[in-house]
Amino acid sequence: MMTVAGLLSGCGKDPAQMSDAELGLNVQQSHGRKVYNIYCLNCHPAYSSHGNKGPGLKKLYQKQYLPSGLTATDDHVMQSIFRGRGMMPRFADQIDQQEMQDLVAYLHTL
Numbered sequence: 001m002m003t004v005a006g007l008l009s010g011c012g013k014d015p016a017q018m019s020d021a022e023l024g025l026n027v028q029q030s031h032g033r034k035v036y037n038i039y040c041l042n043c044h045p046a047y048s049s050h051g052n053k054g055p056g057l058k059k060l061y062q063k064q065y066l067p068s069g070l071t072a073t074d075d076h077v078m079q080s081i082f083r084g085r086g087m088m089p090r091f092a093d094q095i096d097q098q099e100m101q102d103l104v105a106y107l108h109t110l
């Protein structure tokens with residue numbers, strides 16, 4: 001749920017260009033954003049429904065289903081990240097448990 005202040009300050013601004021503070025991210029979520037920007041952003045625009053190499057992840061958890069048709073749960077999302085999916089590589093060797101928790105916390109803010 002966006003606050004009125006959040007709407008006003010975010011008005012007309014591209015979220016991708018906004019700072020963590022402007023986005024209202026907590027410490028964990030902003031760590032997750034860093035992980036995302038390193039490993040994911042190249043294929044998944046965070047604040048767009050239009051994909052790049054992979055689907056855009058805007059409102060990922062606000063929709064009932066993931067692009068694959070699986071329900072939008074942490075388990076399903078983490079499985080795709082750890083094991084890979086289709087053309088998406090697996091990240092089990094690059095991302096540790098803490099980074100995964102931070103990443104998922106950030107994905108919930110999209």
Ligand code: HEC
Nearest residue numbers: 039040043053054055066067068070077080085086087088
């Ligand atoms: C090389 C490009 C690439 C990278 C890097 C990448 N992905 Fe993906 N991702 C894809 C593609 C392609 C799909 C669609 C896979 C399919 O369903 O065939 C996808 C699908 C997904 C999905 C949807 C899964 C579903 O069940 O529909 C999520 C969530 C996701 N990626 C998150 C991430 C996250 C988080 C990262 C960073 C850790 C990441 N991806 C890195 C290409 C990528």
